[in-house]
Amino acid sequence: MMGTAERHRESGSGAVDGAAAAREIAPQGAAARRPVPRRPAPQGRVAVERESVEHEMAEQRPPLWVEEPARRRRLPDPVRTAAVRAVIIVALTLVQAMVAFLSALAGSWLSFPMVLSSVASTVVATWGVLDVWVTRQVWNQRYGVVSMPSSTARRLRRERRRARRQARAAARGKDRIQGRSGPGQLSHP
Template structure:
């Protein structure tokens, strides 16, 4: 994972964990009937909005990084070499088949126009 994406992901995880802790405190304050319940619920709603924004930030940062820098993974040279060899073998087989049967076909079908 690139550094920019990693930074925004760590930030998002920290914000989400703090929001979950705040939601749990708001829930417990509500159960006990504490005066802190309402401010904690309002803070929990605000924290949820910020956590959602931070997750979107991770997604946007990743998309921007991919667009600017492209995909990192490249096929290995071994795979590329094997693909080239298979391609050459197929071409050689088609060329041999074309050369071998083409001459016979011409000789066999040379009188087709007069027979029709």
């Protein structure tokens, strides 16, 4: 059987891979665990050719990942905590229900206590899911619903504010004219 070193010699390349030759020669057992010395990096024309080939291959390869902007905003911390808690509780409840079902099929004494605890766990899981919803509503109410600047509510509020400001300015202007010069007189004395 021909080893790697012999194949390189017969192919005429003359360059023998040091690690491959060391693997061929190394005996099995305790001596095989010794670290294999690494060969030095090629220099000169071979190194330049290798770098250009690696560069071309890297250009042909698609990127490992493409960064995309998030579609939705991240959940607030209290809501995310409640959601994680609810997922864990629901997962444990499902496992418990499955154990109760399988032990009932097997006719085990464990089936009755597992069914009772599954009912209790279902109540707790329902509370956990409702807790996520309530926490989200409370957070939205406390810190405000995110609204876009072009929303209808903001536009209507802005128009009402502008109308009130204009009405106040008109009333002030009318009071100034009447208060300074008396009724019916428009010019200064």
